[in-house]
Amino acid sequence: MFAQKGVELVQELERARDFLPPFNEDGVRQVLEEMRALFEENQRDASSAVAGESEYITSVHIRHCALERNKRCLMAYLYNRLERIKEHRWHFGSVLPSDIKANICEPEAQFFIKYSKSLAAYMKSIGEGSYSLDLTQNLKPPKNLYIQVKCTTEFGEFETEDGDIVVLKKNSLHLLPRVQCELLIAQGILEHVS
Amino acid sequence: MNPAEVEFLAENQSIQITPNFSHDRLYLICGEVGPFRPGIPVQVPLWMAINLKQRQKCRLTAPEWMTVETLTKIKEDEGQSKTFTPMPDQHYMVTTQLILGAAPHDIPNTDEIRILVKDIWDMRIAKLRSSVDAFLKIGGSLAKVDHLTLMEINTVRPFLPHALDQLFRLRQVLMISDNQLKTIYFNSSFVL
Amino acid sequence: MASYSGNLTQLSDLFGTADTISETEDAEFLSASEAVKKLEESWLNEMLAPELLSPQTELVDCLLEQTKNMEENLMAISKSDFRFALHRMEVERIRYVVTSYLRIRLEKIEKFLGYLLNNENKRQRNEPSLLTEDELKFAQELNSNTETHLKTLGLRHMPTNMREINTQKFITTPNRDSYVFVCVKDDAPSVLVSDGTSEGEIEVELLKNSQHLLPYRSISSLLQNNTVNLL
Numbered sequence: 122m123f124a125q126k127g128v129e130l131v132q133e134l135e136r137a138r139d140f141l142p143p144f145n146e147d148g149v150r151q152v153l154e155e156m157r158a159l160f161e162e163n164q165r166d167a168s169s170a171v172a173g174e175s176e177y178i179t180s181v182h183i184r185h186c187a188l189e190r191n192k193r194c195l196m197a198y199l200y201n202r203l204e205r206i207k208e209h210r211w212h213f214g215s216v217l218p219s220d221i222k223a224n225i226c227e228p229e230a231q232f233f234i235k236y237s238k239s240l241a242a243y244m245k246s247i248g249e250g251s252y253s254l255d256l257t258q259n260l261k262p263p264k265n266l267y268i269q270v271k272c273t274t275e276f277g278e279f280e281t282e283d284g285d286i287v288v289l290k291k292n293s294l295h296l297l298p299r300v301q302c303e304l305l306i307a308q309g310i311l312e313h314v315s
Numbered sequence: 316m317n318p319a320e321v322e323f324l325a326e327n328q329s330i331q332i333t334p335n336f337s338h339d340r341l342y343l344i345c346g347e348v349g350p351f352r353p354g355i356p357v358q359v360p361l362w363m364a365i366n367l368k369q370r371q372k373c374r375l376t377a378p379e380w381m382t383v384e385t386l387t388k389i390k391e392d393e394g395q396s397k398t399f400t401p402m403p404d405q406h407y408m409v410t411t412q413l414i415l416g417a418a419p420h421d422i423p424n425t426d427e428i429r430i431l432v433k434d435i436w437d438m439r440i441a442k443l444r445s446s447v448d449a450f451l452k453i454g455g456s457l458a459k460v461d462h463l464t465l466m467e468i469n470t471v472r473p474f475l476p477h478a479l480d481q482l483f484r485l486r487q488v489l490m491i492s493d494n495q496l497k498t499i500y501f502n503s504s505f506v507l
Numbered sequence: 508m509a510s511y512s513g514n515l516t517q518l519s520d521l522f523g524t525a526d527t528i529s530e531t532e533d534a535e536f537l538s539a540s541e542a543v544k545k546l547e548e549s550w551l552n553e554m555l556a557p558e559l560l561s562p563q564t565e566l567v568d569c570l571l572e573q574t575k576n577m578e579e580n581l582m583a584i585s586k587s588d589f590r591f592a593l594h595r596m597e598v599e600r601i602r603y604v605v606t607s608y609l610r611i612r613l614e615k616i617e618k619f620l621g622y623l624l625n626n627e628n629k630r631q632r633n634e635p636s637l638l639t640e641d642e643l644k645f646a647q648e649l650n651s652n653t654e655t656h657l658k659t660l661g662l663r664h665m666p667t668n669m670r671e672i673n674t675q676k677f678i679t680t681p682n683r684d685s686y687v688f689v690c691v692k693d694d695a696p697s698v699l700v701s702d703g704t705s706e707g708e709i710e711v712e713l714l715k716n717s718q719h720l721l722p723y724r725s726i727s728s729l730l731q732n733n734t735v736n737l738l
Contacts, residue, residue: 338589341590341593366596457700459718460720475720
C-alpha cells in the first residue's frame with residue numbers, strides 16, 4: 122500500500138504522546154525512497170501518456186496522490202517533532218536532559234539551540250532591555266514568597282537572587298524563594314514539600 | 316482560565332482588618348495602605364490581609380454580606396428566581412473560602428456561613444447546567460448571562476464555548492436557520 | 508530617588524508616594540494603580556480572545572520599571588523588616604501578570620505564525636502592528652528556522668518539483684467566530700450577531716454591566732476600544 126511507511130511515522134508520534142521517541146531515520150529514509158521510486162515511474166509513464174496512450178493517465182494520477190500523501194506525512198512527522206522539542210525548552214530550560222538528547226537527531230538539536238537563542242533574545246528585550254524576564258517560570262499565581270523544598274540529589278551550591286548561597290545536599294530541606302525553585306523543581310532536583 | 320487565576324483576581328479586593336501593631340503608611344505600587352494602629356480598622360487588599368493574618372498581625376472583618384441573615388435572604392431569592400440574582404460580591408465563593416480558611420475564628424457563625432454559601436453556589440450551578448442544556452437543545456446562538464460570576468462561568472469552560480463553536484460551524488455549512496435546527500435536535504440525540 | 512542615610516524615619520521617603528505618574532510617549536497619564544488594573548484587564552482579554560490583540564508595550568514597560576525600582580529600594584531594608592514581605596508580594600503579583608501576559612502572546616504568535624507574518628507583510632506603514640518589534644523578530648526567526656529544518660530533513664531530498672511547501676494551505680487562522688463571554692463596561696450601541704447562516708442575524712442590546720455569550724467577531728472592535736471586557 123502506498124504511503125504505508127509515511128502513515129506509520131505519523132502513528133508512531135500519535136502513540137507516544139508523553140515522550141519523544143527516537144528520531145526514526147530509517148522510516149524517513151524509506152518514505153523518501155518510495156517518493157523517489159514513484160516519481161521515476163511517473164516520469165516514465167508521463168511521456169507515454171502525453172504521447173497519447175491515455176491508459177497511463179490514471180496510474181500517473183494515483184502515484185501523484187501517493188507522492189503528495191508521503192510528503193504530507195513526512196512534513197507532519199518532522200513538524201510535530203519540532204513542536205515537542207519547543208515544548209521541552211519551556212519545560213526543561215535551555216539544557217536538554219540526556220535521555221531526550223539521545224532521541225533527537227542533529228538537525229533537531231540545532232533547531233533547539235536556535236529556538237532557545239531566539240527565546241532568550243526576546244526575554245532579554247522585555248522592558249526596553251533593562252529587565253530580563255524569564256517567561257518559562259512563574260507559571261502559577263504567587264501564593265507564598267517562600268516554599269519548603271527537599272533536595273533529591275547532590276546538587277551542590279546554589280546562589281539565590283538575594284545573594285545567599287545554599288548548599289543543596291541529597292535529602293536536605295530548605296526554605297527558598299518560590300520563584301527561584303521552579304526550574305529546579307521542573308528538573309526534578311528539588312521537591313516541593315507542604 | 317484556571318481556578319488559581321480566578322482566586323488571584325479575587326485577592327485584589329479590599330477587605331477590612333484590625334491590626335495589632337503600629338506602622339506608618341505603606342506606599343505600594345498600587346496605592347497607599349494604612350497607617351496601621353492597634354485596634355483601628357483599616358482597608359487593605361485581601362492578599363495582604365491573608366498574609367498579615369498568617370503572621371498573626373491582625374484580625375479580619377467579614378464583608379457586610381457575610382452574615383447568616385444576609386446569606387439566608389440571598390439563598391431564598393436565588394431559590395425563587397428563575398434567572399440568576401446579582402451576587403453581593405463578584406467573587407463570593409472564593410472570598411468566602413479565603414477568609415474562612417485564613418481566619419475562621421474572626422468570623423461569627425463560620426459553619427453556617429460555609430453551608431449557606433455552598434448552598435447558593437450549588438443552586439446557581441444547577442441552574443447553569445439546566446440553562447446550558449436547554450440552550451444547546453434549541454440550538455441557541457447567543458445568551459445573556461447577567462449576574463453570573465467569573466468562577467461560575469469558568470465551570471462551563473471550555474465545554475460550552477466549544478460546543479457553540481461547533482454548532483456555529485455546522486450552521487454555516489448546512490446553511491439552515493434556527494427553526495429547522497430545533498426540529499432536528501428534538502428528535503435525535505446529539506453527541507458533542 | 509531619595510538616598511538612604513540610615514535614619515529610620517526617612518525610610519518612608521524611599522518608597523515615594525503612591526501617586527507615581529507614569530509618563531508614556533502617548534501623553535496618556537496613568538497612575539500606577541490604574542496601570543496595574545489596566546494590565547490585569549489586558550491580561551484577561553489576551554487570555555480569552557481567540558486572536559492576538561494589540562500589544563500593551565507601554566503598560567508593560569512602565570510596570571516593569573515600577574517593580575524594578577521597588578526591588579532596588581527593597582535592597583536597602585532588611586528581610587526581617589515588616590514591610591519587606593508585603594512589598595515583595597506585590598512585586599511578585601505584578602510580575603506574575605506581566606509574565607503570564609507575555610507568555611500567552613508568545614503562544615498565540617507561535618500558533619498563528621504564518622497568518623501573523625502574512626499580515627505583517629501586507630500592513631501599510633501607518634497601520635499599527637499587532638506584534639512588537641521584538642515579537643516580530645522572534646516570529647521571523649522561528650519561521651525561518653522551521654523552514655530551514657523542514658528543507659534540510661525532508662524537502663531537499665524529495666523529487667525536484669516537490670521541494671516547495673505551499674505554506675498558505677497549512678497556516679492556522681484564528682477563529683473569529685469563536686464564542687466568548689463578555690461584560691459591558693459602558694452603554695454601547697447594539698450589535699448584530701450572526702448565527703452562522705446568511706439570514707439569521709439578531710440584534711443585541713449592550714447595556715452597561717450586562718454580560719453575554721456571543722461570537723467574538725461581533726464585539727471585537729468594542730474590545731479594542733475598551734467598551735467591553737472578556738470574562
